[in-house]
Amino acid sequence: MKIQAAAIQMPCDILDLPTNLQRADELIRTARDAGSELVVLPELFNTGYSLCPDFGPCSETAEGPTLSYLRQRSRRWKMAIAAGFVERAGRHLFDSLAFCTPDGEMQIYRKRNLVFWERFRFHPGRAPLVMSTPFGRVGFGVCADMIYRRVWDDYRGRIDLAVVAAAWPDFANRDTGRRHWLLGHIGPLSTAIPEKVALDLGIPVIFANQCGETQTTIPVLRTTISDRFAGQSSICDGRHGSPVRADRELSVLVAPITLHSKRGLKSWSSMSPLASAGSCCGSEHS
């Protein structure tokens, strides 16, 4: 079966919930108008990603405004939505990814592999998440989760689709373009890894990254890179055709993905009415 998927690439203002939600809403609307049935927003899309003093005031439970909004949009517009946010559970904060489906179901994946300053602000998740949906089993990752083999070994053979939300920096000076001596080679991995996973596991991978300027602070080394997010969100349709990729600017990337669900009645030959046969489009949102 084919469905139309969207990766939303957006800049996110630090700790500015209203601005980020409003911006995301416009982009989700664009994705819906393009026929998307599955939309992925970046990591921490509602709070922005940075070494903040405290994410606590913007953290949310499942009843918070961000998840309430996403559930409502998902139900009304009949689209599945994945989005990164700061989750609050008791005294703990998690760098989490919520997945809402049109039937009102929602599950939350907590980022397992925290890097750089993140360990100062978040508690790590403990387990992978495989969610059964009408279009197959979905596995989740958040940003740096991608670089660890164990993450993909956990999902191998267990999922029909991978969703990755990220705030992946370039690790290069945004003015000069010069790469950082230690981390500069990690920036390009944001394009290489989703493609590799799609081929390796033979499943579609939707990768939604932030764009815009940021600063990467490396604790202990006391180094700060005036950086930017790598952008280049992508939709890789497993072993079918070439990946579709955004540039570095704000965009809504829309493309069909092919799902070979082992669970659903529809498989291989059936097609969602919204996905045009073999079509592939990347729509820039201005």
Place this chain on the structure above:
Amino acid sequence: MEFYVPLGVRGFLLRLGTFVIGILGGVVYRQAARRRELIPSNPSLSVALAEILATE
């Protein structure tokens, strides 16, 4: 933990750095977590924004 793509010597440095930062960060995180209320309160949105987000 093994990387999904080879990172060479830099991978070793990254792993070492992540380990050290993980220990330091864990200490700082636990102190901050203890200061938080056990019962969380969610942020709120203005009525105007809530209406915008509810429009079809």
